[in-house]
Amino acid sequence: MKLSLEKRQTLTNLWLVGPATLAMVLFIFLPVAIVAVLSFTDYQFGAKTFNWSWLDNYIKLFSSSIGRRAITNTLIYVAVVIPFSVGFGLLVAMGLFRMGSWAPRFSNVLKTVYFLPIASTLVAMSVAWQMLLHPSLGLINQVLVAFGAEPHNWLSDRGLVLYTLSMIGVWSSVGYNMILFLAGLAAIPSELYDAAEVDGAGSSWSRFWTVTWPMLGPTTLFVMVITATNAFRVFETVATMTRGGPAFASDTLVYALYREGFVYFKAGYASAITMVFFAFLLMLTLLQFWVIEKRVHYK
Amino acid sequence: MKPTFISRIISSSFLVAGAAVILLPFVWMLSLAFKPRDEIFSTSIQLLPSRLEWSNFIFALTETNIPLFLWNGTVVVLGILVFQVMFAVPCAYALTQRRFLARKLIFGLVMIALMVPFHVTAIPIFLGFAQVGILNTYWALILPFIPTAFGIFLFRQFFAQLPSDLFDAARVDGLSETAIVWRIAFPLALPAATAFAIFSVTTHWNDLFWPMIATTDPNLATPPRGILYFRDEESGDNVGPLMAAAFIVTAPLVILFLMAQRKFIQGLASGGIKG
Numbered sequence: 421m422k423l424s425l426e427k428r429q430t431l432t433n434l435w436l437v438g439p440a441t442l443a444m445v446l447f448i449f450l451p452v453a454i455v456a457v458l459s460f461t462d463y464q465f466g467a468k469t470f471n472w473s474w475l476d477n478y479i480k481l482f483s484s485s486i487g488r489r490a491i492t493n494t495l496i497y498v499a500v501v502i503p504f505s506v507g508f509g510l511l512v513a514m515g516l517f518r519m520g521s522w523a524p525r526f527s528n529v530l531k532t533v534y535f536l537p538i539a540s541t542l543v544a545m546s547v548a549w550q551m552l553l554h555p556s557l558g559l560i561n562q563v564l565v566a567f568g569a570e571p572h573n574w575l576s577d578r579g580l581v582l583y584t585l586s587m588i589g590v591w592s593s594v595g596y597n598m599i600l601f602l603a604g605l606a607a608i609p610s611e612l613y614d615a616a617e618v619d620g621a622g623s624s625w626s627r628f629w630t631v632t633w634p635m636l637g638p639t640t641l642f643v644m645v646i647t648a649t650n651a652f653r654v655f656e657t658v659a660t661m662t663r664g665g666p667a668f669a670s671d672t673l674v675y676a677l678y679r680e681g682f683v684y685f686k687a688g689y690a691s692a693i694t695m696v697f698f699a700f701l702l703m704l705t706l707l708q709f710w711v712i713e714k715r716v717h718y719k
Numbered sequence: 720m721k722p723t724f725i726s727r728i729i730s731s732s733f734l735v736a737g738a739a740v741i742l743l744p745f746v747w748m749l750s751l752a753f754k755p756r757d758e759i760f761s762t763s764i765q766l767l768p769s770r771l772e773w774s775n776f777i778f779a780l781t782e783t784n785i786p787l788f789l790w791n792g793t794v795v796v797l798g799i800l801v802f803q804v805m806f807a808v809p810c811a812y813a814l815t816q817r818r819f820l821a822r823k824l825i826f827g828l829v830m831i832a833l834m835v836p837f838h839v840t841a842i843p844i845f846l847g848f849a850q851v852g853i854l855n856t857y858w859a860l861i862l863p864f865i866p867t868a869f870g871i872f873l874f875r876q877f878f879a880q881l882p883s884d885l886f887d888a889a890r891v892d893g894l895s896e897t898a899i900v901w902r903i904a905f906p907l908a909l910p911a912a913t914a915f916a917i918f919s920v921t922t923h924w925n926d927l928f929w930p931m932i933a934t935t936d937p938n939l940a941t942p943p944r945g946i947l948y949f950r951d952e953e954s955g956d957n958v959g960p961l962m963a964a965a966f967i968v969t970a971p972l973v974i975l976f977l978m979a980q981r982k983f984i985q986g987l988a989s990g991g992i993k994g
Contacts (some may be wrong), residue, residue, distance in 0.1 A: 432896050433819045440810035441825055443866035451840035503822045515734045532980060533738040537974035537988060541925045543943035544965035547950060548748035559747055562764045600734050636940055653836060656927050674838055683930050689841055698839045705834045
């Protein structure tokens, strides 16, 4: 059978693009539609039928203390991780960038060290953190006691646990931000610093405020949004070290979605949690696209 | 030159102190993995072991399922990567080097798909897999990750830079489009493929979320899932082997990172545009 040229071209296109498109529809678009519909039902995994419950799941999420806890915890976690991770990332990048001019080897070694948490398995490292923070056998409390300070239950104190997890979140993301800032610093033309010096900005303090900071502005925004997007998905450290406890003090959106959906099998309620999580991330992603656009215009 | 010297000393000490904090969990993990039992369960400060105790590593490698977890991780990670490339590369090629009606639409779908985090799709995929009856198989761990909007996006950017004359010449020589994709376009895109491979392998080797959902069979556990099985079985009693196991699980990627740092950083940093 001979096909016309046009038909053959169409078949070729279908053969090249079809599998990927079909897979996207099957594993991304269809599930998103289903999860949106499920969030308005009381469906439970394994049940034969379901009832429409309309906004009940959302009302439950926003009005129950456990649901609200998951949302506020996630927001607090993100709000703590962003300034520390971005701030330290910037400081480390500026330090290493300057060190690169007089001790490039050492600067590179330190860069490797700071990036190490990103290359390692977070669950394995969480198990190590758990031992480091162990109430009696952990190094951190042992050192505190040696200096006469109070030891803390870092992971089982309700008031403390979320901040402990946030600091581990900073630990695991600072190297990534450092890399992004290093790229931003390398892109600043050195003539700008010379010009600033001529204009009387001699100290490193004033050079930072007149050149580095304004030139890094778009990078900083980009880094902040990326840090927020990643922090919103916090799951591994929670699942490994606290399981959302004690008493939901470290419960987060993704962990709550896992627990309600796959431990308690409340598919409808877990779908509502998913949709709220998705809404937060969509806002951030749109912000990210806008920031990328802006960054391109700067160049 | 004195002020510069002093400021160098100050900034270097801060950088070294920060690096020490970053290294702390790695040092403690290795230290516990090498410590004899009595030193692990001592409450006095001892940063490093007094002698190297290899038995923890031997225990982790022979008395536990860690080797099986490493094998599962390898199968899953390579399975995902191979399928991702098989699906994404032809699609990205067609989106850049061929003209057809649905091209803009499909690229739009790719951009929208970029915005969907995997967590959002977990519940329906779990439901579907339960219907089909493939939960607790390697397929359950591999299939959901085959469509990679990020991969298509990355390869598309690379292919867009290649001159279309190159492909026209190949067509004149009588090569089929499939042959052009795999014998000309893909080899040229090897830098992009390496960056993507590093991103994909790291992401899925380290993933805990989906393996916790899709499998309940410990024999199918990937390394992070397996570590947790091991820890929960031992209930805090076997710290030395647990730390040895944690080290063994994280070592392959760390070694790869130390060997190919620039590629690695490039690969993981490119993931930044992924939503």
